[in-house]
Amino acid sequence: MGIDIERQEKAKEYARIRHRLLAADLVISALAFVLVLATGLSAWLRDAVLSLSTNPFLATEIYFVIGIAVYALLFAPLTYYSGFVLPHRYGLSTQSFRAWVLDLVKGGALSLLLGSVVIQVIYLLLRQVPDWWWLITAAFLLLFSVVLANLAPVLIFPIFFKFKPLDDADLVNRLMRLAANAKTRVNGVYTMVLSDKTTAANAAFMGLGNTKRIVLGDTLYKNFTPDEIETILAHELGHQVHNDIVRGIAVQTVLTLMGFFIADIVMRAGIAWLGFNGIADLAAMPLLGLALGAFGLITMPLGNWYSRVREVAADRYALETTRNPQAFIRAFEKLANQNLAEIEPEAWVEWLLHDHPSIGKRVAMGKAYMKTESPA
Numbered sequence: 001m002g003i004d005i006e007r008q009e010k011a012k013e014y015a016r017i018r019h020r021l022l023a024a025d026l027v028i029s030a031l032a033f034v035l036v037l038a039t040g041l042s043a044w045l046r047d048a049v050l051s052l053s054t055n056p057f058l059a060t061e062i063y064f065v066i067g068i069a070v071y072a073l074l075f076a077p078l079t080y081y082s083g084f085v086l087p088h089r090y091g092l093s094t095q096s097f098r099a100w101v102l103d104l105v106k107g108g109a110l111s112l113l114l115g116s117v118v119i120q121v122i123y124l125l126l127r128q129v130p131d132w133w134w135l136i137t138a139a140f141l142l143l144f145s146v147v148l149a150n151l152a153p154v155l156i157f158p159i160f161f162k163f164k165p166l167d168d169a170d171l172v173n174r175l176m177r178l179a180a181n182a183k184t185r186v187n188g189v190y191t192m193v194l195s196d197k198t199t200a201a202n203a204a205f206m207g208l209g210n211t212k213r214i215v216l217g218d219t220l221y222k223n224f225t226p227d228e229i230e231t232i233l234a235h236e237l238g239h240q241v242h243n244d245i246v247r248g249i250a251v252q253t254v255l256t257l258m259g260f261f262i263a264d265i266v267m268r269a270g271i272a273w274l275g276f277n278g279i280a281d282l283a284a285m286p287l288l289g290l291a292l293g294a295f296g297l298i299t300m301p302l303g304n305w306y307s308r309v310r311e312v313a314a315d316r317y318a319l320e321t322t323r324n325p326q327a328f329i330r331a332f333e334k335l336a337n338q339n340l341a342e343i344e345p346e347a348w349v350e351w352l353l354h355d356h357p358s359i360g361k362r363v364a365m366g367k368a369y370m371k372t373e374s375p376a
């Protein structure tokens, strides 16, 4: 088997287009936020909203919903191209337009619901504790993300995917034994129907605490051998054993705290400059978005670097527990071919954008392990 050279050409092309789309997205977003603030459009919308309702919760909600709706409309062509046209052109999407729109609507409604909770908490804090809102917001988001991680497999993923217990007793036993040997409690092995959306393969541990489970995409189950599936799940188990979920939440919390702290400074400076009436002024909401967005962009390479470090540790765990580097290498080669993943992205692309090491590096790690295990 090995790496499919023709697929790699396509993978490179696909990645290049995606990077251009990301750049366009960032430039347009930044411009839109700056223009809305600088032209007084945001202040005008705030006045219009307040003439409808002076109730602070309702006014916040109306401003937020209108803002998100305008943003979604502005980005509709880009969303359609990058979410539907492009994955179809490269044979990655299996969704009909109707099904794609339905997923988009469901995802939008969910984002609006969760976003509304967060924005209401932020503005309540901005009104009531303007000196410490950033600190309490970060604490709230920590709690919120833990609760969501726990509820995701039972409440959120089923909105988009069909799950059923995997009816392959041999494989289930094998994966449960793998988890038991690592003293990781798992609430069953499930398959998730991905094939009606994508050709790409995937597997994961989902949930937190009592909802933790092993999930195999049907696109993985159908195309990978039990040895290859075991190696991938051993990698996922590595994350569990290394407490990477807790580490990830901790790193995210530090970044969130810093982000909101800086947003507080930016907003205080911007309010005087842009003539808003205080930090809780709804008209300053795009400034909050801009500050958080810029901070997120600047710290993205840092977060990605940390993630890649954890991924390497999980790969090592997979090799050491399964002791089957051949299956490890084959699994990654299959993933590269099937998911149209670039095996050797340019160094700056990997450094800036990738939260996983390149497949080229992961295969090389498998080969290095093979040498240490069986010296010729």
Ligand SMILES: [Zn+2]
Pocket (backbone or CB within 6 Å): 235, 236, 239, 311, 314
């Ligand atoms: Zn991983």
